[in-house]
Structure formats: structure tokens, C-alpha cells
Amino acid sequence: MRASRIVPFVLLLGAVAILPGCWNSRELKDLAIVLAMGVDRVPESGKFKVSFQIIDPGTVAAGRAGGGGEGLGVPVTVYSGTGSTLFEAIRQTSEKVPRQLFFSQIRLILIGEPFAREGVSNLFDFFERSHEVRLTTSLLVARDNDAETVLKVMAPLEKIPADAMFGKLRTASKVWSESLDMQVDAVVNSLVGPGKQLILSGVRLKGDPSLGERKANVEHVDPPALFDIEGIGLFRNGKLETWLEGDTARGVLWVDNKVDGTVMTIPCQNKKDATAIEIMRSRTKVRADIRNGDPVFQVTVKSEGNINEVLCPIDLSKKETMVRMERELSRQIEREVREAVQVAQSHASDIFGFGDALNRSRPKAWRKMKNSWSRTFAECRVEVKAESYIRRSGMRIKPYTKAEKQR
Amino acid sequence: MEQEKISAKQLFSLIILFEFGTSLVLPIGFVAEQSVWISILLALIGGVVLYVIFDYLYREHPGLPLSGYIRRILGSVVGWPVCLLYLSFFIQGDARVLRDTGELLISSSYDQTPLFVINAMLMLSVIYVLRKGVVVLARTSEIFLIVVILLGALGATLVLLSGIIHVQNLLPLAGNGWKPVLTAAYGNILPFPFSETICFATILPQLRKKATGRKAGIVALLIAGLVMSFTHAMEIAVLGANIYGRSTFPLFLTISKVNILDFIQRMDGIVILTLIVNAFFKIAIFCYAAASVAADLFRVSKPEKLMLPIGLVILLISMMSANNWSEFVTIGNKVFVGMLLPLHNIAIPVLLLAVHLIRKSFRAKISR
Numbered sequence: 059m060r061a062s063r064i065v066p067f068v069l070l071l072g073a074v075a076i077l078p079g080c081w082n083s084r085e086l087k088d089l090a091i092v093l094a095m096g097v098d099r100v101p102e103s104g105k106f107k108v109s110f111q112i113i114d115p116g117t118v119a120a121g122r123a124g125g126g127g128e129g130l131g132v133p134v135t136v137y138s139g140t141g142s143t144l145f146e147a148i149r150q151t152s153e154k155v156p157r158q159l160f161f162s163q164i165r166l167i168l169i170g171e172p173f174a175r176e177g178v179s180n181l182f183d184f185f186e187r188s189h190e191v192r193l194t195t196s197l198l199v200a201r202d203n204d205a206e207t208v209l210k211v212m213a214p215l216e217k218i219p220a221d222a223m224f225g226k227l228r229t230a231s232k233v234w235s236e237s238l239d240m241q242v243d244a245v246v247n248s249l250v251g252p253g254k255q256l257i258l259s260g261v262r263l264k265g266d267p268s269l270g271e272r273k274a275n276v277e278h279v280d281p282p283a284l285f286d287i288e289g290i291g292l293f294r295n296g297k298l299e300t301w302l303e304g305d306t307a308r309g310v311l312w313v314d315n316k317v318d319g320t321v322m323t324i325p326c327q328n329k330k331d332a333t334a335i336e337i338m339r340s341r342t343k344v345r346a347d348i349r350n351g352d353p354v355f356q357v358t359v360k361s362e363g364n365i366n367e368v369l370c371p372i373d374l375s376k377k378e379t380m381v382r383m384e385r386e387l388s389r390q391i392e393r394e395v396r397e398a399v400q401v402a403q404s405h406a407s408d409i410f411g412f413g414d415a416l417n418r419s420r421p422k423a424w425r426k427m428k429n430s431w432s433r434t435f436a437e438c439r440v441e442v443k444a445e446s447y448i449r450r451s452g453m454r455i456k457p458y459t460k461a462e463k464q465r
Numbered sequence: 466m467e468q469e470k471i472s473a474k475q476l477f478s479l480i481i482l483f484e485f486g487t488s489l490v491l492p493i494g495f496v497a498e499q500s501v502w503i504s505i506l507l508a509l510i511g512g513v514v515l516y517v518i519f520d521y522l523y524r525e526h527p528g529l530p531l532s533g534y535i536r537r538i539l540g541s542v543v544g545w546p547v548c549l550l551y552l553s554f555f556i557q558g559d560a561r562v563l564r565d566t567g568e569l570l571i572s573s574s575y576d577q578t579p580l581f582v583i584n585a586m587l588m589l590s591v592i593y594v595l596r597k598g599v600v601v602l603a604r605t606s607e608i609f610l611i612v613v614i615l616l617g618a619l620g621a622t623l624v625l626l627s628g629i630i631h632v633q634n635l636l637p638l639a640g641n642g643w644k645p646v647l648t649a650a651y652g653n654i655l656p657f658p659f660s661e662t663i664c665f666a667t668i669l670p671q672l673r674k675k676a677t678g679r680k681a682g683i684v685a686l687l688i689a690g691l692v693m694s695f696t697h698a699m700e701i702a703v704l705g706a707n708i709y710g711r712s713t714f715p716l717f718l719t720i721s722k723v724n725i726l727d728f729i730q731r732m733d734g735i736v737i738l739t740l741i742v743n744a745f746f747k748i749a750i751f752c753y754a755a756a757s758v759a760a761d762l763f764r765v766s767k768p769e770k771l772m773l774p775i776g777l778v779i780l781l782i783s784m785m786s787a788n789n790w791s792e793f794v795t796i797g798n799k800v801f802v803g804m805l806l807p808l809h810n811i812a813i814p815v816l817l818l819a820v821h822l823i824r825k826s827f828r829a830k831i832s833r
Contacts (some may be wrong), residue, residue, distance in 0.1 A: 194724055243708055246708060251707070417637060418636035421640035
């Protein structure tokens with residue numbers, strides 16, 4: 059009686075050992091967690107050079123790092139290696155790292171500008187094939203620099219530079235909308251067909267990179283080395299062609315329907331840039347059509363915002379004032395979109411995915427045009443229309459500034 | 466076994482889990498590109514028709530499994546070799562499902578585990594359950610259907626909430642004309658997975674009430690088809706037709722894109738669990754079909770007695786059938802979906818139906 063109970067019990071205990079299924083268990087202490095990865099090309103040999111920002115768990119562990127006490131090292135280390143393929147480069151780096159590289163937590167992939175200009179078309183196979191790297195990893199281009207240098211810079215506020223860079227990218231695309239968070243799958247989808255070209259945000263290193271490597275960098279109120287998210291890189295067939303800055307970059311985001319929130323300045327009476335309007339919501343529709351055998355695209359931007367600052371005496375209580383400002387705002391948006399379209403057309407690079415839009419609405423016409431799409435795109439007609447609504451003007455109606463001369 | 470029988474509800478859940486099998490997670494019929502979901506709906510019609518044929522043949526020969534009525538319709542001289550063909554087909558088919566599952570698990574998460582270990586674990590648990598009888602399997606399926614529904618609902622909700630669905634990825638509808646959509650539907654998706662319901666020709670005799678099989682089966686197929694169509698449409702809407710068509714495991718990628726507030730993310734476990742549960746039932750039902758045909762042919766009293774040998778054969782074949790994934794997929798598309806499935810699941814059953822109807826009409830004339 060008793061034995062018949064003990065035997066199953068022992069068997070069950072044995073099963074516990076097998077059931078977790080850890081064939082190749084890797085303990086946390088054996089892993090080097092990669093948070094950001096940089097990719098460059100060695101100019102002489104043409105090999106890939108990868109660099110990894112690896113977290114040092116000891117220094118970021120809660121409680122200890124808070125004081126930033128003496129004797130603790132920097133929170134991250136950067137290792138790099140070279141190889142003819144990315145995977146070889148990664149394995150070559152492993153020789154230098156005391157732990158096994160682990161990619162599941164990777165947040166950012168940084169591409170050096172020289173490499174981006176040579177072309178990144180076949181860079182992404184490894185990221186797609188690997189089951190550790192996630193499709194949610196974001197990509198950035200290191201402007202005027204190789205990726206490794208930028209990865210080595212320490213940043214204030216966040217302990218881990220990769221987190222700082224990612225946070226900046228995210229905030230910038232949310233409240234400023236001149237940069238965009240492109241993830242691996244979106245990048246691959248803009249490399250596979252003629253209907254969409256790649257765009258990537260840039261990160262620029264300012265100041266002295268050699269000072270940025272030290273922990274002392276973050277001990278300054280105004281750190282000697284900093285990185286900013288800046289500009290949108292326009293690619294053509296996988297090669298970086300040019301950078302779109304400021305308003306033009308925002309133009310791209312308007313077309314892409316990616317503007318989450320931004321600040322627009324419009325003239326007020328005769329003063330230039332004297333009213334700040336915060337865009338709260340916006341929605342863009344792109345309609346593709348064929349007219350007389352030629353593709354025509356209609357970009358309609360609808361946006362909604364509030365007045366946040368007025369630098370001139372104008373009566374916001376009047377409906378006509380608001381209507382005038384709405385018209386002004388629409389004109390500004392239309393101008394930004396047109397600028398972006400113009401730059402894209404001058405580089406014959408369909409970064410807006412107009413080709414894909416055409417394929418969706420007129421698949422038969424698209425099949426005829428897709429082989430010479432970049433040429434057709436460069437000459438196609440783009441009609442831009444913005445509709446803006448200004449809803450409210452904050453806690454005051456009229457500004458306190460008095461009119462200098464009465465109208 | 467004789468006293469315990471399967472209820473209509475249990476048949477319903479068995480069919481749903483069987484249809485989900487691996488076809489929920491694999492990319493199927495991608496000649497249709499972004500219109501795969503339409504192809505699935507089109508193929509569903511054919512799938513229901515086939516099921517009605519299987520059900521009709523069973524009703525005409527109550528109590529007889531597939532191998533029983535094949536021999537009654539064709540006579541034992543022709544029927545016996547045909548049944549042998551089915552035995553090898555079921556074994557082959559099961560080996561493929563097993564291999565598919567193992568490969569998917571390895572390439573997505575168990576990267577260092579040997580294939581044999583994963584396949585053996587799956588097969589051993591299948592053998593264990595089947596030795597207890599198909600009724601036990603049916604009862605298990607009732608419980609696991611709820612698990613799968615919950616997992617599916619959770620997964621779909623997370624994908625919807627994280628705002629990664631881009632409906633424009635599904636356009637244009639049938640961009641290259643309707644021909645690829647139909648080719649995908651009837652050249653690819655009807656054979657795999659819909660025509661595989663032929664396995665149920667061996668399970669239908671275990672039904673408690675003969676008449677309930679048709680309705681339960683059709684409803685199950687419709688639900689499975691709709692869910693499958695929705696799932697594949699969702700995968701394409703998230704990934705785009707290009708990545709969907711090139712990936713080995715699109716549902717896994719879709720779920721890995723989920724990120725809600727940087728907090729709910731890395732939900733891959735949902736997909737892995739769904740895959741294992743669904744694949745378990747598909748492997749078990751194929752295995753039961755093989756054992757049932759074998760038991761009938763070689764006059765073994767109960768198919769349960771054959772589970773261990775047949776299961777082991779399936780395990781070994783799953784390991785031997787191909788040297789690598791590419792070879793496996795090539796054989797799968799050319800030989801299996803191209804020839805074996807249409808032959809066993811469409812051509813022979815339709816032939817059986819025709820012969821049966823002709824003989825029946827002759828009998829009716831003679832008796833008149």
C-alpha cells in the first residue's frame with residue numbers, strides 16, 4: 059500500500075527535473091546582455107565591424123547605483139569585432155567578452171553614416187533570421203560618425219546610453235515629430251520592393267567623443283559630449299543619399315501620417331513666426347489615382363491643435379481671427395509637405411510609399427509602372443491639401459500685449 | 466472502448482484543434498500573397514464538401530471505419546491494397562506534422578535542443594494518451610479547446626491593442642487577378658489542412674449518435690476556417706505580405722511585435738503554447754487513423770494495442786524523412802500537398818463515392 063504511493067511520488071519528483079525543458083540553460087550571470095548594436099564597415103577590407111553596448115548588471119542594480127558611489131565602473135561596456143558577415147563579426151567579438159552575447163533585449167541598431175552611404179540593402183538578413191533579435195528593435199543612423207564612436211558616449215539622466223538614445227528617439231517622435239521610430243520589419247518592408255524607399259532617423263554626436271567615453275561626462279551640468287536625434291536620412295535603393303532637416307523632415311512625417319504631436323509657428327499679423335500652435339492630432343490620407351495615364355497623388359492632411367503662445371496683440375475671441383489662423387496653419391503644413399515631396403522627387407526616391415499606395419488602388423497600372431517607378435515618381439503630380447482646426451487658446455483669450463498701432 | 470463513445474461536442478473540439486494543427490502558424494498558400502485569407506475562405510467550401518462526403522460514406526456503412534468501407538465498396542482484392550496505401554499515408558502524414566512542429570519549435574525558441582528529443586517528447590505523450598483510447602483523447606480535447614480559445618483571444622486582443630495592424634497591407638485584393646487566389650485555395654489550402662479531415666473517417670464510427678456527426682463537423686470546420694482566415698489576415702496586416710511569405714513561423718513574429726506601453730511585450734509563449742496544443746491533437750488524430758487502419762487490416766482486436774509500434778515508426782520517419790528543413794519543405798509542397806494529399810483525400814474518396822452510388826443504383830434497380 060505504502061510502496062504504491064511512494065513510487066509515483068518519486069516519479070513525479072523526477073518529472074519536475076525534466077519538465078522545465080532547459081536543454082541549454084543559460085544563467086543570467088553567464089549572459090552579456092546587448093542593449094545596442096552598431097554596424098560599420100572597415101574601409102580597407104570591406105568587412106563588417108560590429109560593436110555592442112553591453113550592460114554591466116552590477117553597476118545598474120537598484121540601490122547601489124543610486125548614489126553613484128566611488129569605485130563603481132561605468133554601467134556599460136562597448137566591445138567590437140570584425141568579420142565578412144555580421145554573424146562572423148559577432149562570433150569574433152565573443153572572444154573578447156567573458157560572457158555569452160545575448161540579443162533578446164536589444165533596443166537599438168545604429169548604422170554608421172559612411173556605411174549607410176555605401177548601402178545597407180543586405181544588412182538585415184541576420185536580424186530577420188535570428189530568433190533572438192526582435193522585430194521591434196529600432197534603427198538609427200549615426201550622423202557624420204561611425205556607429206562605434208556614438209555607442210561609446212555616456213548620457214545623463216539615463217544610466218544606460220542605449221536607453222537614453224531610445225528615450226530621446228521616442229520623445230522626439232512623439233512631441234516634435236521630426237524623427238521617426240523605424241523598426242526592423244518596417245525597414246525590411248521598405249527594402250523589398252520598388253514601391254517604397256527607406257528613411258531612417260539620424261543621431262548626431264556633439265562635442266568631444268573622447269570625453270564622452272568617460273563616466274565624468276555625466277558629472278558635468280553641461281556634458282562635454284552629447285547626442286541628439288536629428289534629421290531624417292533619405293535612402294535610395296538602400297544607399298543614404300541626403301538628410302532632411304527640420305520642417306522638411308516634418309513634411310515627410312505629415313505624408314507618412316506619423317505626426318503625433320508637434321509645434322508649428324505661424325505668422326501673426328505682420329510678425330513672422332509669432333504664434334505657436336501645438337498640434338494635438340493629425341491624420342493624413344494619400345489617394346493614388348491615374349489621370350490620362352499618369353499617376354497623381356492627393357495628400358490630404360487633417361490636423362487639430364491649440365494655440366499655446368501668442369507674441370502679438372490679436373483678438374482671439376473673434377471667430378474670423380481663428381479662421382485666418384487656421385488658414386495660415388494649413389498653408390504652413392502644405393509648404394512643409396511640398397518641400398519634402400520636392401526633395402524626394404529630386405532624388406527620385408519614393409520615401410512616402412506612393413508606389414505601394416498606387417498598387418493598393420490601381421494594381422493593374424502599378425504592374426506596368428513598377429519597373430521604372432523611381433523615374434515616374436520623380437515626375438509625378440502630387441496635390442497637397444491641408445485642413446486645420448484650432449480648437450482653443452489656453453487659459454486666456456486675449457493676449458496681454460497691447461497693439462502697437464490700432465488696426 | 467465499446468461502451469464509451471464520443472459525443473458530438475467532443476468531435477467538434479477534435480476537428481477544430483485538428484484543423485488548427487500547424488496550419489494556423491505556418492504560412493499557407495502564399496501564391497495568393499496578401500489575399501491568402503480569401504483563399505482560405507474559398508478552400509473552406511471545398512473542405513466542407515469533402516467532409517460531407519466522408520460523413521455520407523460513413524452513414525451508408527454504419528459502424529465501419531475508413532478501411533472497412535473501402536473494402537466493402539471496392540471488394541477486398543482491390544480494397545486491401547488501397548487500405549494499405551492509406552496506412553502508409555497516415556503514417557507519412559503524421560511524421561510530417563511531427564517534423565513540422567519540431568522544426569518550428571527549434572527555429573523559434575529551443576535552438577540548442579536536438580530535434581529528436583522534442584519529437585520524442587511529443588510522440589511519447591501522444592502514444593500515452595492514445596493507449597488510453599480515443600475517447601480519452603476526445604475528452605482531453607474538450608478541455609484544451611477552451612485553453613486554445615483563451616490563448617487565441619488573448620493573443621488577438623494584444624495584437625489589436627498594440628496598434629500594429631496596418632489594414633492597407635491587405636490591399637489590393639487579388640492584385641494579380643483571381644487566378645493565384647484560386648490556385649492557392651484549391652491547389653494548396655484545400656489539401657492542407659482541409660482535406661486532412663479524412664482522418665475523421667476512422668473516428669466517426671466511435672460517435673455515440675451517428676446523426677450528430679455531420680452538423681458538428683460542418684460547424685467545427687466553418688469556425689476553424691473563419692478563425693484561420695482571420696489569423697492569417699492579421700499576420701499579413703502586421704508583417705506585410707513580403708515578410709509573411711518569407712518567414713517560417715509568421716504567427717510567432719506577429720506576436721513578438723506586440724508592445725503595449727513598454728510593459729506588455731514578449732508574449733511569444735502564447736504562440737508556442739498554441740502550437741504545441743494544436744499540434745498534439747493533430748499528431749494524435751493522424752496516429753489514431755493509422756492505427757485504426759492497421760488494426761482493421763491485420764485483424765488486431767483494438768487499435769490501442771498498435772499505438773506504441775506505430776507511434777515509434779512515425780517518430781523515426783519524422784527524423785528520416787528529410788536531411789534539412791528545405792528538403793522537407795520541398796517534399797512537402799511537391800509530393801505531399803501536390804500529390805499524396807489530393808490523391809488520398811480527394812481523388813480516392815470521390816471515386817469511392819462514385820462507385821458506391823453506382824452500385825447502390827444498380828442494387829435499387831435489381832430489387833425493383
